[in-house]
Amino acid sequence: MFRPEIKVVDCTIRDGGLVNDSKFSFETVRAVYQAACESGIDYVELGYRNSKAEFSPEEFGPWRFTDEADLRKVTAGIDPGITKIAVMQDAHKAVPEDVLPKEESLVDMIRVATYVKDVDKAIRLANNATDKGYEATINIMAISHEGGMFLDEALRQLEEETCVKAVYIVDSFGALYGEEVQYYVDRYKNFLKTKEVGVHFHNNQQLAFANTIEGIILNANYLDGTMYGLGRAAGNCPLELLLGFLKNPKFNITPILKVIGETIVPLQEYLDWGYRVPYMLTGVLNQHPREAMRWMKSPESSDYVKFHSQITEDIER
Amino acid sequence: MFRPEIKVVDCTIRDGGLVNDSKFSFETVRAVYQAACESGIDYVELGYRNSKAEFSPEEFGPWRFTDEADLRKVTAGIDPGITKIAVMQDAHKAVPEDVLPKEESLVDMIRVATYVKDVDKAIRLANNATDKGYEATINIMAISHEGGMFLDEALRQLEEETCVKAVYIVDSFGALYGEEVQYYVDRYKNFLKTKEVGVHFHNNQQLAFANTIEGIILNANYLDGTMYGLGRAAGNCPLELLLGFLKNPKFNITPILKVIGETIVPLQEYLDWGYRVPYMLTGVLNQHPREAMRWMKSPESSDYVKFHSQITEDIER
Numbered sequence: 001m002f003r004p005e006i007k008v009v010d011c012t013i014r015d016g017g018l019v020n021d022s023k024f025s026f027e028t029v030r031a032v033y034q035a036a037c038e039s040g041i042d043y044v045e046l047g048y049r050n051s052k053a054e055f056s057p058e059e060f061g062p063w064r065f066t067d068e069a070d071l072r073k074v075t076a077g078i079d080p081g082i083t084k085i086a087v088m089q090d091a092h093k094a095v096p097e098d099v100l101p102k103e104e105s106l107v108d109m110i111r112v113a114t115y116v117k118d119v120d121k122a123i124r125l126a127n128n129a130t131d132k133g134y135e136a137t138i139n140i141m142a143i144s145h146e147g148g149m150f151l152d153e154a155l156r157q158l159e160e161e162t163c164v165k166a167v168y169i170v171d172s173f174g175a176l177y178g179e180e181v182q183y184y185v186d187r188y189k190n191f192l193k194t195k196e197v198g199v200h201f202h203n204n205q206q207l208a209f210a211n212t213i214e215g216i217i218l219n220a221n222y223l224d225g226t227m228y229g230l231g232r233a234a235g236n237c238p239l240e241l242l243l244g245f246l247k248n249p250k251f252n253i254t255p256i257l258k259v260i261g262e263t264i265v266p267l268q269e270y271l272d273w274g275y276r277v278p279y280m281l282t283g284v285l286n287q288h289p290r291e292a293m294r295w296m297k298s299p300e301s302s303d304y305v306k307f308h309s310q311i312t313e314d315i316e317r
Numbered sequence: 318m319f320r321p322e323i324k325v326v327d328c329t330i331r332d333g334g335l336v337n338d339s340k341f342s343f344e345t346v347r348a349v350y351q352a353a354c355e356s357g358i359d360y361v362e363l364g365y366r367n368s369k370a371e372f373s374p375e376e377f378g379p380w381r382f383t384d385e386a387d388l389r390k391v392t393a394g395i396d397p398g399i400t401k402i403a404v405m406q407d408a409h410k411a412v413p414e415d416v417l418p419k420e421e422s423l424v425d426m427i428r429v430a431t432y433v434k435d436v437d438k439a440i441r442l443a444n445n446a447t448d449k450g451y452e453a454t455i456n457i458m459a460i461s462h463e464g465g466m467f468l469d470e471a472l473r474q475l476e477e478e479t480c481v482k483a484v485y486i487v488d489s490f491g492a493l494y495g496e497e498v499q500y501y502v503d504r505y506k507n508f509l510k511t512k513e514v515g516v517h518f519h520n521n522q523q524l525a526f527a528n529t530i531e532g533i534i535l536n537a538n539y540l541d542g543t544m545y546g547l548g549r550a551a552g553n554c555p556l557e558l559l560l561g562f563l564k565n566p567k568f569n570i571t572p573i574l575k576v577i578g579e580t581i582v583p584l585q586e587y588l589d590w591g592y593r594v595p596y597m598l599t600g601v602l603n604q605h606p607r608e609a610m611r612w613m614k615s616p617e618s619s620d621y622v623k624f625h626s627q628i629t630e631d632i633e634r
Contacts, residue, residue, distance in 0.1 A: 206523050209524065238597075241522055241601075244522070277582075281574075305578070
């Protein structure tokens with residue numbers, strides 16, 4: 001038995017872009033797009049649509065901006081089937097003007113990522129998107145740091161002031177345990193009467209898939225995953241596990257297995273993601289993974305005791 | 318708040334021995350033992366105590382037999398603290414005579430692994446152990462294949478005919494979802510009125526830790542983990558994640574982080590374990606990982622579509 005309301009969002013290229021400054025080759029993005037379409041994934045997020053004033057195009061690759069011309073190149077000739085294209089705008093690093101009217105764009109959905117403090121910026125971008133004819137979501141990042149009173153106000157605003165499809169719980173630090181997922185879904189649903197709840201989990205504690213299942217059980221209907229978990233630090237909920245769990249016959253896992261073997265796993269030669277002790281420790285300690293990512297590039301990367309001592313000192317200061 | 322009844326069992330060397338035919342060096346086993354003792358782990362399982370008639374000592378390393386002389390070598394001079402030593406006997410591959418009277422042994426607990434069909438052999442070995450002065454557990458393997466009517470009879474027998482400390486749910490194939498863990502814990506508890514429930518999970522679907530938490534919530538009190546998840550195929554519940562979750566102040570994660578960095582992670586040069594697509598697929602399909610382990614050693618190891626097709630054909634035959 002399956003729930004037809006469930007929407008699966010592949011964000012391999014977008015979240016993976018946090019590992020390589022969004023410098024995926026056109027071939028890689030095309031292969032991911034094609035696999036998503038052939039597998040019947042509902043949405044495939046092909047990058048950020050962030051501002052070139054915030055990110056230098058010399059320093060960052062094309063998928064930090066996901067220009068329409070680049071989108072045309074990677075999608076040309078591929079039958080999309082039911083699969084729609086999403087891009088992400090960071091509330092504090094994107095501008096409304098970078099979003100064309102829907103008729104001139106290959107994008108179907110704009111996902112706006114925000115902290116609670118930036119929720120008014122996020123609403124402006126989301127309304128810009130829906131006014132121009134797109135679907136939209138708002139994704140509240142770092143939820144494990146955002147549980148204070150202003151979260152309620154933000155959720156109330158999102159319900160009243162936007163027409164987004166879904167509001168996401170984003171566990172940026174991979175810190176949440178299953179019972180906290182229950183807590184946040186309940187808290188979101190208390191405010192969101194006309195919107196779906198979405199879930200986006202990181203894998204620092206190897207809980208991204210389990211927490212996504214928890215979300216499914218609690219009627220979260222927008223589910224993020226990435227191929228082989230590719231994403232920042234420990235990565236994300238592996239899309240192939242999610243498809244293995246979901247019962248909807250519209251999904252076909254084979255193209256995903258193929259692209260993982262041919263395109264994603266080979267990226268491990270250049271890119272580091274997945275379960276590592278430093279990422280696990282920032283997850284357990286509910287911290288941003290940036291220090292762990294730096295540590296993994298240092299010559300001391302396997303001195304986990306020193307890293308643990310360093311990041312717990314930071315807490316005590 | 319913590320539950321003092323909880324016992325953590327490190328089975329790095331024993332389960333890891335399924336990756337390398339139990340051929341760990343004495344230095345490795347000593348380092349694991351020392352870390353377990355320093356961390357306050359309740360039990361450390363240092364190998365099998367299986368029969369040399371079943372496993373050739375030429376083909377298999379010392380930790381398939383875990384002779385008392387070898388145990389003395391790896392533990393000499395180390396303060397055990399509260400940590401007790403366990404070994405495992407396979408119900409169908411071990412004999413009572415290999416277990417000395419407790420006074421002549423460094424072992425504290427004998428864990429008997431069994432399929433439902435071998436439960437009478439398991440009871441014989443468990444009673445042999447407890448009669449000789451040891452603690453014992455019985456670990457029902459491949460539980461995801463063992464849910465039929467004879468499981469109830471086995472549980473009734475284990476309750477009535479043994480005085481083991483715990484009876485384990487062993488998800489050998491990494492096939493269980495959280496709600497199935499609930500189902501099995503409930504079913505076990507229906508019969509086990511004087512014994513604890515134990516949980517031993519494999520990580521094929523990255524659910525070993527989440528399922529262990531599920532067990533904890535449901536009052537399973539014997540919890541297995543391995544350092545950095547070392548174990549057959551996708552490996553086990555990572556001990557470091559379990560310690561990060563448990564609140565009992567007696568546990569100290571630092572020695573575990575140290576031995577993982579210095580001893581366990583370097584084993585990855587020779588040994589393959591962890592999340593890989595073929596292991597994930599056997600987990601999803603509720604199959605033994607042996608075909609996936611063979612596939613991972615083949616030149617086609619990254620052709621996941623072919624592997625998937627092969628193991629689903631087997632089902633249909």
